[in-house]
Amino acid sequence: MAAAAPPPPPTPAPTAPTMVPEGSTPVGYPLFARIRLAHPSDVPHIHKLIHQMAVFERLANMCTATESSLSSTLFTSPPFQSFTIFILEVSSQPFSDTPLDQNTIYTPDVQVLNLDLPIEDPEKEIFRSGIGDVTVAGFVLFFPNYSTFLGKPGFYVEDLFVRDCYRRKGLGRMLLSAVAKQAVKMGYGRVEWVVLDWNVNAIKFYEEMGAKVLSEWRICRLTGEALQAYGNGN
Amino acid sequence: MAAAAPPPPPTPAPTAPTMVPEGSTPVGYPLFARIRLAHPSDVPHIHKLIHQMAVFERLANMCTATESSLSSTLFTSPPFQSFTIFILEVSSQPFSDTPLDQNTIYTPDVQVLNLDLPIEDPEKEIFRSGIGDVTVAGFVLFFPNYSTFLGKPGFYVEDLFVRDCYRRKGLGRMLLSAVAKQAVKMGYGRVEWVVLDWNVNAIKFYEEMGAKVLSEWRICRLTGEALQAYGNGN
Numbered sequence: 001m002a003a004a005a006p007p008p009p010p011t012p013a014p015t016a017p018t019m020v021p022e023g024s025t026p027v028g029y030p031l032f033a034r035i036r037l038a039h040p041s042d043v044p045h046i047h048k049l050i051h052q053m054a055v056f057e058r059l060a061n062m063c064t065a066t067e068s069s070l071s072s073t074l075f076t077s078p079p080f081q082s083f084t085i086f087i088l089e090v091s092s093q094p095f096s097d098t099p100l101d102q103n104t105i106y107t108p109d110v111q112v113l114n115l116d117l118p119i120e121d122p123e124k125e126i127f128r129s130g131i132g133d134v135t136v137a138g139f140v141l142f143f144p145n146y147s148t149f150l151g152k153p154g155f156y157v158e159d160l161f162v163r164d165c166y167r168r169k170g171l172g173r174m175l176l177s178a179v180a181k182q183a184v185k186m187g188y189g190r191v192e193w194v195v196l197d198w199n200v201n202a203i204k205f206y207e208e209m210g211a212k213v214l215s216e217w218r219i220c221r222l223t224g225e226a227l228q229a230y231g232n233g234n
Numbered sequence: 235m236a237a238a239a240p241p242p243p244p245t246p247a248p249t250a251p252t253m254v255p256e257g258s259t260p261v262g263y264p265l266f267a268r269i270r271l272a273h274p275s276d277v278p279h280i281h282k283l284i285h286q287m288a289v290f291e292r293l294a295n296m297c298t299a300t301e302s303s304l305s306s307t308l309f310t311s312p313p314f315q316s317f318t319i320f321i322l323e324v325s326s327q328p329f330s331d332t333p334l335d336q337n338t339i340y341t342p343d344v345q346v347l348n349l350d351l352p353i354e355d356p357e358k359e360i361f362r363s364g365i366g367d368v369t370v371a372g373f374v375l376f377f378p379n380y381s382t383f384l385g386k387p388g389f390y391v392e393d394l395f396v397r398d399c400y401r402r403k404g405l406g407r408m409l410l411s412a413v414a415k416q417a418v419k420m421g422y423g424r425v426e427w428v429v430l431d432w433n434v435n436a437i438k439f440y441e442e443m444g445a446k447v448l449s450e451w452r453i454c455r456l457t458g459e460a461l462q463a464y465g466n467g468n
Contacts, residue, residue: 214454
């Protein structure tokens, strides 16, 4: 979650296009979607996505992250052991390159969306990634948390964001599902995130994905000067 | 946070005894309190504390943690890099032993409480720790989280528990402050935790400590069979 901000939810997609596994015969305008692990070289794109998310949440003034602060605090541990980012890429052609992380740590997830119309992406050049017309469309940032009751770890999803022109196509669900799949693969007990109480569409969407909303809990946050005071022996 | 359970808050302590730094001249019945890093050898005590917490929260049926599940999932990373536990010990005498972790990673925090009456601990033998009458009185479990808006990590406090006979003496505040101090020391941006919305005493206490309660946010949780379904390609 950004500042006092929501991870913009994957918008409910009642008219979402059919999403089929890679290799199926595409119809209409196919959009190939791939989820892969982020690399340090993705930081400029990640930084732009975070700022777009802040603008979307009308909290741009609270967003002080820089490429430098992200570079120095992310990618400090192997994937899944601490802060981890999945990048969502899209392409009108099948992916011909091999992601750097296509190894034993994570096998990228590829799906094909059959669209009725092609997508006009006004920021295609800014978010170009790799060869061909591969474009970064979104990301999810998550990290391990721990349940003492279960006696095992889980994942906490801090942010999930899909760029405007790629919304309502099931891509947010694809990102969240990728985290859930990884949690199951690792034997973890939970996946958790937060939602704004007035965002009924998002809550409905999450409940349809199988999540429960814990209505009685409130987040407490110690930050800024109030936190710094504890460094002086408060 | 345990299951759907609260980290039992440090109870507001309007009549809390004076807490003074180690080395001050004790008056009345002194209780020496020390916070140190947990070790794998603390797991039996940690397991008992977690189950006492579950009983306190009336959620004992949801607590499936065992010594084995805790041992295999905790202590897998260096302290502060992932799941981290501080143990709270008390003693009627100054601590004469040196904790195993009294090194560069964490310097134990010692305070002295001047009590009007000595504390009767009916479980003193069960929670005996080290030499003399050193007794485990509580714990806090926390781990790094991440703010994309700040572009830096913080700490999330999953559980904070003080055994019944040691409550209302400022020891919960001492545990939470220890996490806040460590966050400041590491240059982290936040400390966060959750509280039940009806627990007005705890909310008041946290606000007095400088925390803000984020009233609009709700936690979403995907667990159990709903989570497992994602492992099958849902």
